[in-house]
Amino acid sequence: MRAFVHSLGCRVNQYEAQYLKEKLEAIPGAGEIHVVNTCTVTALADRKSRKLIAQLRREHPEALIVAVGCGVDGAKAGLLRAGADLLVGNKDKARLPQIIQAYLSGASLPEGDWPALNGEMVRGPFPRARALLKVQDGCTQACTFCRTWQVRGPLRSKSPELARREALALAEAGHREIVITGINLAQYGLDLPERPGLADLLSELLSVKGVRYRLTSLNPEGLTPELLSLFAREPRLCPYLHMPLQSGDDRVLSAMGRAYTAAEYAEKARKFLQTVPKATLGADVMVGFPGEDELSFAKTVELLEGLEPLNLHIFRFSPRPGTPAAKFSKQVSKEEAARRSSELATLAQGWSLKARARFLGTPLELLVEEKEGPCWVGHTENYIRLSVRESAPLERGTIVPVKLVRIEGNLNEGVVLDRAQDRGDLPS
Template sequence: MRAIVHTVGCRVNQYESHLLAEKLAEGEAPGEVHVVNTCTVTTLADRKSRQLIARLRRDHPAALIVAVGCGADGAGPGLTRAGADLLVGNRDKERIVDAIRRFLVGGPPGEGKWGDLDGERITGREARVRALLKVQDGCTVGCTFCRTWQVRGPLRSKTPKAARAEAESLARAGHPEIVVVGINLAQYGEDLPSRPTLTDLLTSLLAVPGVRYRLSSVNPDGVTDELIALFAGETRLCPYLHLPLQSGDDAVLERMRRPYTAAEYVARAEAFRRTVPQATLGADAMVGFPGEDEGAFAHTVEVLDSLSPLNVHIFRYSPRPGTAAARFAPQVPAAVAARRAARLASLADGWSRASQERFLGAEVEVAAEEVAGDAVRGRSENYLVVEVRGCAAPRGTIVPARLVARATGHLVGVRADRTQSS
């Protein structure tokens, strides 16, 4: 099937887009097909999905345009108005070839069921240096602002055996790093008969030699003492955790239905950073949630300031159809939310600089993702962006480097056996 897959949204979507491309390559259909893997996590994500579909419809008027995934489930009418011919929800993603065939002959849509994740496996090499490995889907936390848990279906986990087999394939394909992704990794294994934990999964994956592992994002309740101990004792587990905070105010967290307090969040983050060598942290922060006043926003700033995270992803709250928070009052004016987001972004720049500067003089291992002349650029094990100068290494190589300076937005390094950049 002559199909092009376009992706909006998270790393789970990116993984699934690779799977979709592999499935579509096996099918046959006349003409040109564009598949848009959509996102509905925010109003902005909905808009990006619609805009992409509208552009594809304008540029490829004769093509079949298929909208799949979260947006197809949660915001389908808008995607159809933008120009999508066919909507395929998350439940039927893995049967996309059949869905397209049915549509082309005017048949009824399929009535699929939620698939077993062991059946999801990337068989070919990914274009990116850091490969993605999806091990979990669905969420039962039920945050009041979140649409994702409503459209992603029941909890499903890939068994450690199946995940390890996929990791072996990715390692053989030459990927030096595998990023473990899921909708809520803290709930990994809760649906499986043996109830393996995230620690159990990583222990199994570590049996695959020659590759390092990174967690994409994990809620604080998933950062157990056992997980921290595993990270502390295993150099092939990248010492960076992205911990969604959302708010540092306990009253707001309760209204969000987040399963932790601000103090519990800080305790988990500090335990990881204190115990794991060269650890760094990332965070998500939402501003403008209904009822967030200046005091609540100040608490968010205080929590993040105490941790000085390397990265902060900042979101302005947007009401999602079908969520409880869309009915909450008082709603925060857009101008106030924008001001808070700008304030937080300014502070986040300072926290990032401080976090980077902690590692000047340290030695790290950089996965070379970009090569330009005698320099490579990529991510270190603790997620620092590093440009290694005087180093003609192939893309995908792990380069040992000593960090010698800070530039705009990244650190500068030289090979670990050199003392200055060339």
């Protein structure tokens, strides 16, 4: 059968889409299957999942349409109404090929248990230059605004040894950058018998030569002294940390159920920026959480001001049915949340400019990702999105030495360094 996987949502979902694509290739028979890998992180994500299913139903009336993942666990009924034939939740996602085969033959499979991650491996290549490697699932943090932990099941981690084998396969498939993903990477290894930490996992992964590694989002409690020291000495561990802050006010952080104080966050971020060569920082902030007043917001701004993040993702709190925060008193009006969001967005532009300006003229390593007009665009190891206008052909997926030469608003222009002395390797 011809199988198509359409994915919404986070990097973990994108990894799982690749896994499903590789597994579904083997289903025998004629006809088409469209799998929609849904997301339920916000009401908008639920709507997008339903919309995509309805559109596929219209365009492919004969096809088998299967909705899988977080949206199925969170909001089943709407997906059926939108036109899905079969719903498969996160618990059964990894055995989707068997479930589809049973469905097509009129049988049904007994309900399974949450599977260990060790059977979930991809070989690549991914459609994009960057590969993803999922090493963790589940979260026991139970943040009061978040729905993800409710639909992702218990903590499960992939052993360092199996993750290394998967990384090796991805390197052999041609990838030069692998992004390590999980639902809550700070909880990596807690469920494994030897309780390896992220630093142990990454040390094992670094034995695969010729690739660099990047972490997706990491909560501050995950930045241990061991991990910080690995970042500081290992150039193949990309020196960019996306560390969600959410709020700079301890009262709000505690109401959110976060596991750190504002001071702890600031200290970890500062240490990272000071000790890791070429380090930059990204953060998430949620504005308008119930009880966030002017003073709380000012504390958030002040904390970020001292860190000048390269990227800031700003979310406006919206009450998500089924989460404790939806019932909290002192809800902030939509207008006020929008005002705080736009004030922060303006400040974030300035912080980003300053973060990038620190690297003007510095040799960096660019992953060549895509062509945009006459330019090649990609990300440096410290996650600056850079475009280079290159007359000599560059190859997608390769890593080339560059220098950042111009910044204008969100645009960063670089040149490729083709002589060793430009890179500082040799005396000129």
